Amino acid sequence: MTFHDLDAHFRKLEALSHAQAMLGVDEAVMMPEGGGEKRAEAMATLAAIRHDMASAPVVGEWLDRATPSNDQQVAAITEAKREFVNLTCISSAFVKEQVEARISCEQLWRRLRPSGDWPALVPSLERVVQLAREEAAMRSDALGMAPYDALIDQYDPGSKSATIEKIFTALKLFLVDFVPRALDAQNRRRAMRPLKPFQATFSVDSQKRLGQDLMSSIGFDFHHGRLDVSHHPFCGGVPTDVRMTTRYRQDEFLSSLMGILHETGHGLYEQGLPKGWLHWAAGAARGMMLHESQSLFVEMQIARSPAFWEFALPIAKKHLALDDWTAEDVVQHVHHVERGFIRVEADEVTYPLHVILRFEIERDLIEGKIEVRDIPEIWDQKMQDYLGLSTQDNPKDGPMQDVHWPGGAFGYFPSYTLGALTAAQIRKTMEISLPDVEEQIRRGEFAAIKTWLSQNIWAKASFLSTEDLLVSATGSTLSAEHYIQHVERRYLS
Amino acid sequence: MTFHDLDAHFRKLEALSHAQAMLGVDEAVMMPEGGGEKRAEAMATLAAIRHDMASAPVVGEWLDRATPSNDQQVAAITEAKREFVNLTCISSAFVKEQVEARISCEQLWRRLRPSGDWPALVPSLERVVQLAREEAAMRSDALGMAPYDALIDQYDPGSKSATIEKIFTALKLFLVDFVPRALDAQNRRRAMRPLKPFQATFSVDSQKRLGQDLMSSIGFDFHHGRLDVSHHPFCGGVPTDVRMTTRYRQDEFLSSLMGILHETGHGLYEQGLPKGWLHWAAGAARGMMLHESQSLFVEMQIARSPAFWEFALPIAKKHLALDDWTAEDVVQHVHHVERGFIRVEADEVTYPLHVILRFEIERDLIEGKIEVRDIPEIWDQKMQDYLGLSTQDNPKDGPMQDVHWPGGAFGYFPSYTLGALTAAQIRKTMEISLPDVEEQIRRGEFAAIKTWLSQNIWAKASFLSTEDLLVSATGSTLSAEHYIQHVERRYLS
Numbered sequence: 001m002t003f004h005d006l007d008a009h010f011r012k013l014e015a016l017s018h019a020q021a022m023l024g025v026d027e028a029v030m031m032p033e034g035g036g037e038k039r040a041e042a043m044a045t046l047a048a049i050r051h052d053m054a055s056a057p058v059v060g061e062w063l064d065r066a067t068p069s070n071d072q073q074v075a076a077i078t079e080a081k082r083e084f085v086n087l088t089c090i091s092s093a094f095v096k097e098q099v100e101a102r103i104s105c106e107q108l109w110r111r112l113r114p115s116g117d118w119p120a121l122v123p124s125l126e127r128v129v130q131l132a133r134e135e136a137a138m139r140s141d142a143l144g145m146a147p148y149d150a151l152i153d154q155y156d157p158g159s160k161s162a163t164i165e166k167i168f169t170a171l172k173l174f175l176v177d178f179v180p181r182a183l184d185a186q187n188r189r190r191a192m193r194p195l196k197p198f199q200a201t202f203s204v205d206s207q208k209r210l211g212q213d214l215m216s217s218i219g220f221d222f223h224h225g226r227l228d229v230s231h232h233p234f235c236g237g238v239p240t241d242v243r244m245t246t247r248y249r250q251d252e253f254l255s256s257l258m259g260i261l262h263e264t265g266h267g268l269y270e271q272g273l274p275k276g277w278l279h280w281a282a283g284a285a286r287g288m289m290l291h292e293s294q295s296l297f298v299e300m301q302i303a304r305s306p307a308f309w310e311f312a313l314p315i316a317k318k319h320l321a322l323d324d325w326t327a328e329d330v331v332q333h334v335h336h337v338e339r340g341f342i343r344v345e346a347d348e349v350t351y352p353l354h355v356i357l358r359f360e361i362e363r364d365l366i367e368g369k370i371e372v373r374d375i376p377e378i379w380d381q382k383m384q385d386y387l388g389l390s391t392q393d394n395p396k397d398g399p400m401q402d403v404h405w406p407g408g409a410f411g412y413f414p415s416y417t418l419g420a421l422t423a424a425q426i427r428k429t430m431e432i433s434l435p436d437v438e439e440q441i442r443r444g445e446f447a448a449i450k451t452w453l454s455q456n457i458w459a460k461a462s463f464l465s466t467e468d469l470l471v472s473a474t475g476s477t478l479s480a481e482h483y484i485q486h487v488e489r490r491y492l493s
Numbered sequence: 494m495t496f497h498d499l500d501a502h503f504r505k506l507e508a509l510s511h512a513q514a515m516l517g518v519d520e521a522v523m524m525p526e527g528g529g530e531k532r533a534e535a536m537a538t539l540a541a542i543r544h545d546m547a548s549a550p551v552v553g554e555w556l557d558r559a560t561p562s563n564d565q566q567v568a569a570i571t572e573a574k575r576e577f578v579n580l581t582c583i584s585s586a587f588v589k590e591q592v593e594a595r596i597s598c599e600q601l602w603r604r605l606r607p608s609g610d611w612p613a614l615v616p617s618l619e620r621v622v623q624l625a626r627e628e629a630a631m632r633s634d635a636l637g638m639a640p641y642d643a644l645i646d647q648y649d650p651g652s653k654s655a656t657i658e659k660i661f662t663a664l665k666l667f668l669v670d671f672v673p674r675a676l677d678a679q680n681r682r683r684a685m686r687p688l689k690p691f692q693a694t695f696s697v698d699s700q701k702r703l704g705q706d707l708m709s710s711i712g713f714d715f716h717h718g719r720l721d722v723s724h725h726p727f728c729g730g731v732p733t734d735v736r737m738t739t740r741y742r743q744d745e746f747l748s749s750l751m752g753i754l755h756e757t758g759h760g761l762y763e764q765g766l767p768k769g770w771l772h773w774a775a776g777a778a779r780g781m782m783l784h785e786s787q788s789l790f791v792e793m794q795i796a797r798s799p800a801f802w803e804f805a806l807p808i809a810k811k812h813l814a815l816d817d818w819t820a821e822d823v824v825q826h827v828h829h830v831e832r833g834f835i836r837v838e839a840d841e842v843t844y845p846l847h848v849i850l851r852f853e854i855e856r857d858l859i860e861g862k863i864e865v866r867d868i869p870e871i872w873d874q875k876m877q878d879y880l881g882l883s884t885q886d887n888p889k890d891g892p893m894q895d896v897h898w899p900g901g902a903f904g905y906f907p908s909y910t911l912g913a914l915t916a917a918q919i920r921k922t923m924e925i926s927l928p929d930v931e932e933q934i935r936r937g938e939f940a941a942i943k944t945w946l947s948q949n950i951w952a953k954a955s956f957l958s959t960e961d962l963l964v965s966a967t968g969s970t971l972s973a974e975h976y977i978q979h980v981e982r983r984y985l986s
Contacts, residue, residue: 015538018531019512026515030523034717035734038511038771045508049542224527241528278531 002062003073006080007279009059014279016050018238025243028230051095055088072282075463079282082157089142090135098131102408109406116396118376125406126372129365132410136366148366151411156287156418158465161363163478164414167421168356171480175353176386178484182337182349182491189332196329198252200321204229207248210319211260214312215244218298219450220264221271233259235266235295239278242267253320254333258299265298266291268450272458282462286469288412290457292419293426297453300348300420301427301486302441304334311444337491339387341397348420349487353386355417358402362410375399422470424483426457429474495559496566499573500772502552507772509543511731518736521723544588548581568956569775575650576774582635583628591624595901602899609889611869618899619865622858625903629859641859644904649780649911651958654856656971657907660914661849664973668846669879671977675830675842675984682825689822691745693814697722700741703812704753707805708737711791712943713757714764726752728759728788732771735760746813747826751792758791759784761943765951775955779962781905783950785912786919790946793841793913794920794979795934797827804937830984832880834890841913842980846879848910851895855903868892915963917976919950922967 020043027039063081068074105124112121132151139150145160152159212227225242237243244263248256269285277283285291302308309327316322316330337347343354361378364370370378379398380391391398399405404412430437430452440448456473470478513536520532556574561567598617605614625644632643638653645652705720718735730736737756741749762778770776778784795801802820809815809823830840836847854871857863863871872891873884884891892898897905923930927941934942949966963971 011534012538012542015535015542018535019516019539022516022519023512026519030719030721031734032716032719034714035731038731038733041504042508042511045505046512049505049508221527223525226523226525228523238528238531240531241524 002066003068003077006059006062006066006077009053009062010080010279010281013050013054016046016053020046020050021236021238022241022243025236025245028232028234028236029228029243029245051087051092055084055092059084060088072463076277076280076282079462080280083281085142086139086154090138094131094135094138098135098408101127101131102406105406105408106403109400109403113396113400116394116400118395118400121400121406122372128406128408129372129410132408133366133368136410148363148411151366152414153411155409155412156289156415156466157462158467159287159289159414159418164359164418165363167478167480168352168359168414168417171352171417171421171483172356172386174480174484175349178487178491179337179339179350179353179387182487183339185492186335186337193328193332195332195336196325201250202248202253202320203250204248206319207253207256210253210316211246211257213315213319214257214261214303215264215267217311217315217444218261218264218268218302218446220244220267224271225267227260233263235263235270237270239270239273240275242270253316254330258303258334261303262295262299265295268298268453269294269458272454273461274459277461284462286460286462286464286466288415289418289422290466290469292415293422294419294453294457296348296420296423297426301423302446302449304331304348305438305441306331307438307442309334310442335490339389341383341389341391341394342401344401349491350387352417352420355413357382357386358404358413361399362405362413366410418478421478421480421483424486425470425474425476425478425481426453427486428482495555496561496570499552499555499559499570502546502555503573503772503774506543506547509539509546513539513543514729514731515734515736518729518738521725521727521729522721522736522738544580544585548577548585552577553581565775565956569770569773572775572955573773578635579632579647583631587624587628587631591628591901594620594624595899598899598901599896602893602896606889606893609887609893611888611893614893614899615865621899621901622865622903625901626859626861629903641856641904644859645907646904648902648905649782649908649959650955651960652780652782652907652911657852657911658856660971660973661845661852661907661910664845664910664914664976665849665879667973667977668842671980671984672830672832672842672846672880675980676832678985679828679830686821686825688825688829689818694743695741695746695813696743697741699812700746700749703746703809704739704750706808706812707750707754707796708757708760710804710808710937711754711757711761711795711939713737713760717764718760720753726756728756728763730763732763732766733768735763746809747823751796751827754796755788755792758788761791761946762787762951765947766954767952770954777955779953779955779957779959781908782911782915783959783962785908786915787912787946787950789841789913790916790919794916795939795942797824797841798931798934799824800931800935802827803935828983832882834876834882834884834887835894837894842984843880845910845913848906850875850879851897851906854892855898855906859903911971914971914973914976917979918963918967918969918971918974919946920979921975 023039023043023046027036031039063077063084066077068077105121105128108124109121133147136147136151139153140147143150143153145153148161149159152161208227212222215227216222224240225237225244227244227246229247230245231247233246235242235244244260244267246256246260246263269291273285274283306327309330313322313325313327313330317325337349339350340346343351346354357379360382361370361375365372376391376395376399383389383391383398404410427437430449434440434448434452437449440446457469460469460472464472467477516532516536516539520529524532556570556577559570561570598621601617602614626640629640629644632646633640636643636646638646641654645654701720705715708720709715717733718730718737721736721738722740723738724740726739728735728737737753737760739749739753739756762784766778767776799820802823806815806818806820806823810818830842832843833839836844839847850872853875854863854868858865869884869888869892876882876884876891897903923942923945927933927945930942933939950962953962953965957965960970
């Protein structure tokens with residue numbers, strides 16, 4: 001009976017989450033500006049209604065008394081308990097205080113970022129950090145793990161700072177040496193074949209049709225999803241109705257297309273979750289690391305590979321004026337490596353260094369080893385050490401570039417790079433059962449790849465821990481090894 | 494304190510209604526087909542959550558104990574009580590049974606309508622009628638009014654069948670005689686100036702821009718609303734974010750444009766409701782009769798008037814290939830009168846006869862004077878009497894044309910025609926304070942008209958009864974007199 005009660009309860013929460021997800025999409029894609037105030041009010045109220053319902057004491061009783069009748073139900077109850085503890089170990093009053101501090105700091109950050117006025121941001125950010133430390137302490141008690149781990153656990157259940165640090169340290173050592181080698185190799189290639197400039201104007205409609213064609217080829221199901229435009233691209237909605245967005249520039253077509261294919265990876269994961277469990281926590285995607293692994297698998301392992309462009313360029317030529325382009329011309333663009341200040345503009349070679357820097361700083365911040373006022377100096381030093389760039393007197397292109405910390409999302413950054421490593425590990429493992437995977441990509445055949453991902457990742461949802469899922473899919477725990485082989489092969493030739 | 498409790502309570506209900514409204518819009522405008530099943534589930538669950546919250550016994554206690562501190566609060570409590578009684582006088586179990594019967598009958602109707610298989614629909618429709626009679630009896634007890642009146646009250650609080658009957662009888666007598674006279678006049682006009690055929694193809698984009706231009710001119714606020722495409726045009730969303738839709742055909746432009754301007758009237762009413770009270774029942778639009786009066790005011794009193802086309806044709810010519818069209822050519826189209834079978838295709842002269850026929854039948858149905866099986870014969874007889882058309886052996890174009898009865902919406906039909914009469918009465922009254930209203934329309938100046946409607950209708954929301962609102966706005970209760978003058982002036986010349 002209690003399992004049935006829980007099932008009905010989670011269907012109610014699912015309906016509220018459905019509304020929240022779709023209102024979020026509508027806000028970004030459709031809503032006129034004047035609708036914003038009332039929408040924000042409605043969203044806050046829906047969140048409060050959902051929180052009250054989800055954290056009601058009776059739910060804890062159902063979870064304690066539940067007698068699951070098979071392995072799947074056992075895993076579902078375990079995951080539901082994990083979510084319930086995470087939800088109830090923080091008081092509503094604290095959550096409210098924290099949400100207000102975050103919203104206020106995020107708004108301040110939006111105002112100050114253009115001028116890079118770091119000192120004016122400090123007091124507000126200190127407040128957010130202070131509350132994050134308190135949250136980490138409370139979660140640490142409830143979950144029985146170290147404070148920073150308890151924050152990571154919100155985004156990537158089971159990931160531990162010590163493990164991440166080991167992987168990141170090896171990766172950092174490799175990349176600091178590898179980036180200059182990749183740049184040298186790029187210079188040699190460019191000397192023989194200069195980067196082809198974009199000359200045509202690429203209409204939004206044509207780019208959209210190309211994007212939709214390639215999404216369909218890779219396996220996105222437009223019966224259960226669509227592609228729209230928003231200022232910040234995202235993959236939202238619900239698994240039965242995945243709403244992806246992008247934005248277009250008309251002077252080139254690759255940044256939008258790569259963005260679309262990246263989000264397609266997220267969308268495929270959502271569409272591949274087990275339909276009967278969507279209202280249970282166990283039926284959701286496992287965490288941000290695996291989610292990012294799916295988007296980066298499609299973007300980095302498929303869409304930026306030379307094999308893909310042998311298939312995709314003829315299709316692109318149907319939509320865009322690219323008559324004199326070769327696959328090699330496109331590949332030069334999508335393999336471009338450059339040291340830069342900005343994480344979101346970074347390529348797959350330099351990107352992990354941006355993430356590792358943030359991981360090291362936020363870990364020390366939460367552990368109280370450093371303070372907000374120390375960040376710019378540490379940031380500058382690490383940027384010099386890792387990428388040879390100084391952000392001294394330039395906080396705009398330093399610690400003020402990301403929304404994560406003003407928004408209170410400590411523990412999120414590692415998943416970007418853990419996802420990139422996972423994607424490379426998945427690709428390597430896939431070659432065992434699909435030895436001609438590269439040939440399949442070259443021919444535009446994605447059915448077998450999709451089946452592999454569906455069976456080994458998507459359908460598993462959250463019925464396994466991240467680590468167990470990864471071991472069951474790839475035969476080993478996460479390492480940087482496959483990523484390292486991947487970038488050596490791609491960027492040193 | 495209880496007023497504050499109620500205020501917070503109604504904000505929660507508002508957030509849920511906001512979600513329901515926007516999910517409804519998204520479903521019609523954006524949702525891919527595969528999202529439908531889960532969406533329907535989420536919508537049903539949200540409705541149940543809202544119903545449980547709205548009908549909680551504590552709300553009744555708050556309403557009983559509330560001590561309003563001003564006239565506005567008194568009216569707000571009165572209206573909230575009315576809504577609470579309406580909500581709680583029917584058990585959830587009955588509502589569930591009724592919703593299931595309606596959905597099943599509506600789905601059956603969709604399947605059977607194309608073939609016009611009335612006998613196959615009868616048992617399902619009988620069930621819906623039986624439940625409507627039971628509902629009417631329960632509401633009649635709780636509200637202290639006649640059963641059919643209690644159903645009308647759901648759509649148009651305060652409207653009474655006896656009053657409607659008096660007005661409709663006079664109107665019917667007039668129109669049965671008037672329609673042939675209007676057709677004669679039309680024939681005489683056409684003999685001198687034939688109806689100009691549409692020749693160009695009108696692109697969707699151009700029609701949309703024209704629609705938006707005219708919506709803006711009339712006063713629709715695109716900062717708080719937008720215009721999209723859906724299969725069935727509607728005006729949805731929330732007052733701070735009004736979502737209007739239309740559909741376009743490319744062989745002519747007037748049916749879509751008139752549809753847009755009709756919905757604009759609904760949209761203006763919503764946008765004009767008092768911002769501080771939107772979460773209270775008293776802050777909502779007064780009822781379907783007044784809502785329809787606003788859409789028909791814009792459509793019939795403004796957009797189909799010759800004066801309007803002197804202003805609008807030059808704008809239309811900027812968007813569409815109408816170089817050789819005169820305002821008079823357009824007016825001939827928008828004043829076209831024709832006896833037909835189908836209500837939704839009827840013009841403003843014949844439309845009320847379709848409504849009166851339905852009113853008379855559904856009233857007798859609810860009162861148990863006739864049965865479902867009697868409908869086709871009665872329908873045919875009334876169509877012959879009122880419009881000179883027979884629907885014998887043609888139920889597809891007779892009682893099977895509308896979704897209202899299969900969907901259980903008994904008591905809704907009268908508001909269409911009551912709205913048309915109200916619009917004419919408003920227009921006549923407006924001429925007292927704005928004697929040059931026709932000139933203003935001719936010049937495309939709508940500010941004074943908007944101010945009048947805002948002050949006399951929109952801002953009043955539901956703080957007055959429909960009758961008090963109408964008397965305060967126009968100086969008298971509803972009569973057919975102004976509508977009769979209006980059609981005589983428009984169609985006999």
